[in-house]
Amino acid sequence: MKQPNILFILADDLGWNDLSADGSTFHESPNIDRIADEGMRFTQGYATCQVCSPSRASILTGKYPPRHGITEYIGAPSGEAWRDTGRGNKLLPADYEHGLRSDEVTFAEALRRSGYSTFFAGKWHLGDKGRDPEDFGFEINKGGWKAGGPDSYFAPFKNPKLEPDHDGENLPLRLAKETAAFIGEQRDGPFLAYLSFYSVHAPLQTSQERWEKFRKKAVAQGVPETRFIFDRNLPVRQVQDCPVYGGMIEAMDDAVGIVLDALEEHGLADSTIVCFTSDNGGVSSGDAYSSSMLPLRGGKGRQWEGGIREPLYLKVPGITSPGSTCDTPVSGIDFYPTFAALAGISVPAEQMIDGKSMVSLLRGEQVEELASRDLFWHYPHYGNQGGEPSSIIRNGPWKLIHYYEDGHDELYHLESDPGEQNDVIAENQLLAATLRQRLDAWLIEVDAKFPVPDSAYDPDKEKARLHQLKHELMPKLEVSHAAYLHPDWQPNEDWWGSQVVID
Numbered sequence: 001m002k003q004p005n006i007l008f009i010l011a012d013d014l015g016w017n018d019l020s021a022d023g024s025t026f027h028e029s030p031n032i033d034r035i036a037d038e039g040m041r042f043t044q045g046y047a048t049c050q051v052c053s054p055s056r057a058s059i060l061t062g063k064y065p066p067r068h069g070i071t072e073y074i075g076a077p078s079g080e081a082w083r084d085t086g087r088g089n090k091l092l093p094a095d096y097e098h099g100l101r102s103d104e105v106t107f108a109e110a111l112r113r114s115g116y117s118t119f120f121a122g123k124w125h126l127g128d129k130g131r132d133p134e135d136f137g138f139e140i141n142k143g144g145w146k147a148g149g150p151d152s153y154f155a156p157f158k159n160p161k162l163e164p165d166h167d168g169e170n171l172p173l174r175l176a177k178e179t180a181a182f183i184g185e186q187r188d189g190p191f192l193a194y195l196s197f198y199s200v201h202a203p204l205q206t207s208q209e210r211w212e213k214f215r216k217k218a219v220a221q222g223v224p225e226t227r228f229i230f231d232r233n234l235p236v237r238q239v240q241d242c243p244v245y246g247g248m249i250e251a252m253d254d255a256v257g258i259v260l261d262a263l264e265e266h267g268l269a270d271s272t273i274v275c276f277t278s279d280n281g282g283v284s285s286g287d288a289y290s291s292s293m294l295p296l297r298g299g300k301g302r303q304w305e306g307g308i309r310e311p312l313y314l315k316v317p318g319i320t321s322p323g324s325t326c327d328t329p330v331s332g333i334d335f336y337p338t339f340a341a342l343a344g345i346s347v348p349a350e351q352m353i354d355g356k357s358m359v360s361l362l363r364g365e366q367v368e369e370l371a372s373r374d375l376f377w378h379y380p381h382y383g384n385q386g387g388e389p390s391s392i393i394r395n396g397p398w399k400l401i402h403y404y405e406d407g408h409d410e411l412y413h414l415e416s417d418p419g420e421q422n423d424v425i426a427e428n429q430l431l432a433a434t435l436r437q438r439l440d441a442w443l444i445e446v447d448a449k450f451p452v453p454d455s456a457y458d459p460d461k462e463k464a465r466l467h468q469l470k471h472e473l474m475p476k477l478e479v480s481h482a483a484y485l486h487p488d489w490q491p492n493e494d495w496w497g498s499q500v501v502i503d
Contacts, residue, residue, distance in 0.1 A: 003190040003343050004317070005272040006111070007183075007263070008335075009035075009256060010059070010194070012052060012123055012149075012201040013300055015282020015293045016309040017240075018249060026217065026240040027249045031257035035276045036313040039320040040362055044329040045312025047280050050301050050379060050387055052148060053125050055279045055332050056196075060106040060126075060136065062336030062353030064376060066446035068104065069097030072381045073148060074125060083454070087382065088461035090405045091389055091451035094380035099127020100136060105351040107336040109137030111192050114345045119182045120144050121175045122196035138194070142178040150198040153205040153248070170207075172199045176255035180262035187266045190343070195259060199252040202288040205491070206247025214246030218485050227481050228474050233466060234285040234386035235474040236299070237292045243484055244491075245290040273342060274315040275335070281307040286385030289477055297420045301385030303392060303401050304420050308377060316342060319362050326361050328371050329394060334358050372396065376442050380404065380451045389451045393439040400425075400435040404451050409436060 017023055021033040021041060048058035053074045054065035065071045071094065077084060078093045100106075112118045120133040124144030133141040143162035151157060153171045155164030165174065179195045186193075218241040228235040256276070263269040282291040284299030284306060293299045293306030300307055312330070314320060319342075333355030340347050341357045360367045377392040389404040397415040402408075411425035411432045425432045483489055 002271070003114070003116070005186075005189045005268060006116075006192045006339055006343070007179075007259065007272055007274045008192070008194045008339075009259070009274070009276045010056070010122075010196045011252065011276070011278040011311075012196075012198055013280060013283050013287075013290075014200055014249070014252075014278040014311065015284070015291055015299060015306065016296060016311055017293050018200075018282050018291055019311050021313070022311050024240060026214075026221065027246055029249060029253040031253045031260060032276055032311075032313070034260060035256075035274050035315050036323075038322050039274065039313055039315025040324045040326055042312040042314070042326050042328075042330055044327060045277060045310050046308050046329060046331045046375065047278070047310050048332045049377065050280050050303065050307035051383060052123075052201075052279045054379075056124075057100055057126055058332045059279075059335050060100070060108065061104050062107065062333050062347070062351070062355040064333060064354050064378070064446055066378050066443070066448040067352075067354065068101065070100070070126070071096045071378060071449070074098050074127065074146075075148060076381065076384075078381070082382070083456060088458050088465060089382055090454060090457045090459075090462070091382075092454045093382060093389065093451050094449035096381075096449070099131035102131075102135070103350075104136065105348045106136045107339050108133075108192055108194065110336075110340060110345060110348050110351070111190075111343060112137045112139070113348075114343065115190065116343070117186050117189075117191040118194075119179065119186075119191065120194045120196065121178050121182075123148070123198045123201075124196070140182065143175060143198075144196065149201045149203070152203070153199070153251075170251060172197055172252045172255040173258065176258040179259050183259070183262045183268065184266055187268060189268070189271070193259075197252055197255070199255075200245065200248045200290070202283070202290075204242070204244040204248065204288045204290060206244050206251065210247030210250055211243050211489075214243035214250075215485055215487075215489075217246070218243055223482075223485060226478060228289075228477055230470045230474060231285070231298070232386065233388075234469060235289065235477055236285040236386075237289050237481075238294060240292050241485070242290050242481065245288070270317045272317070273339070275313070277312045277332075278310045281305075281309065283385065286383070289481065295419050299385065301383030301387035303377070303379065303387060303390045305399075305414070305418065307385075307387065308392075314358070314362060316362050319359070321364060324364060326364075328361055328367065329375055330358055330361070330370070331355065331375055338362075374438055374442070376439065378443065378446070378448050380449055391439055391443060391448075393435050393442070395435065395438075398431065398435065400432055400439065402436065402439060411435070 155169035298304035
């Protein structure tokens with residue numbers, strides 16, 4: 001039997017509630033929605049980390065972050081270097097690997113060994129020279145290098161792996177055209193096309209035409225009096241009405257349409273697996289404060305559901321039923337064994353993985369082994385978006401979070417409280433103790449690294465920083481985000497090509 005082609009599409013910083021297929025009424029994503037409509041939508045799909053590099057490494061390796069060693073976005077300071085941020089936190093974040101280890105056999109390499117042509121386009125952020133896509137199974141690389149975000153979404157991109165075709169060229173559309181061209185050249189297959197968008201990571205940039213479209217839409221839905229609340233340590237956006245962000249999602253969606261149309265054009269739609277997901281939650285706090293993950297709490301960088309739950313759509317011709325859904329929790333570690341099973345190959349013996357195949361779920365079957373398993377997260381760092389050093393275990397509807405600053409635990413029942421507003425640990429102490437024991441055993445098993453107390457910790461300095469964030473930054477954010485909807489709003493002068501509509 002002929003092996004299926006695989007199109008894997010990964011967004012950056014796109015949240016669970018950012019797409020119309022998952023409930024957004026402001027953002028528009030008809031092409032991405034096609035994947036959900038023609039395949040299966042996982043309502044509880046998870047990244048393995050609340051920030052990008054760890055979850056991206058987990059997708060490729062099938063391992064939880066502590067096993068591959070990348071537990072923070074590559075480039076973030078750790079240890080005593082954390083003091084240079086001026087944050088004054090109680091702990092020093094743990095050290096971490098700054099690139100994929102050379103002995104990792106990615107699923108791209110496993111597929112390549114079995115005869116697949118392999119292609120990568122877009123964001124990599126998994127190491128510098130010697131740790132590029134070409135070093136981990138990809139024959140062709142368009143735009144993947146050490147950077148975690150684009151210099152601009154309009155050419156010139158300042159990307160050594162992607163020369164622009166013309167001034168003002170749109171980055172996601174260029175990546176889509178490169179992917180479509182590869183598909184056209186590989187119609188005899190099998191192939192892996194890994195389209196890893198830089199979208200919708202900061203900087204927020206779109207064309208004037210797209211901004212105006214979503215500005216009018218935001219005004220029509222009603223302008224809120226306020227957009228932010230303060231949740232523990234940062235302002236958090238509560239409203240989806242940013243017209244620049246709306247334009248960025250639409251541009252990425254148009255790019256997905258280009259690639260899906262290429263499959264149709266070359267007669268490959270019925271022989272190609274198509275997967276769409278994201279690397280971490282949407283940015284509701286920190287960075288560009290671009291979206292809201294409600295009804296989920298938090299967003300990128302944070303330990304709550306808004307930081308780790310993702311859109312996840314999988315279309316497998318001959319297996320998935322159009323418009324089907326799956327409520328079983330699955331994780332980024334599960335892509336590796338799933339693609340291997342669908343391609344009819346074994347996971348290489350030298351590559352230990354944590355993930356489980358989702359093929360039975362894709363067939364619509366109930367799988368007790370997956371429904372009852374524990375899922376884990378370990379983030380021994382402080383996030384730029386308000387994340388706290390913590391570890392998590394989820395089993396069924398229960399989610400326990402352990403915090404390293406003071407050692408306390410929180411317990412949430414996600415079925416009745418998806419927004420994690422009610423800590424029910426006091427009423428469920430025996431269950432919490434059992435989950436904590438299993439979490440601690442897993443941390444030992446994966447040889448997890450932990451933050452350590454900082455002897456230079458200054459509680460008064462941290463108190464003053466939090467006061468500034470709440471009473472100075474949050475009012476400024478209210479003003480600047482309201483300004484996006486003013487008819488005379490103008491982008492920054494360095495927004496290259498923002499007034500050029502060459503999509």
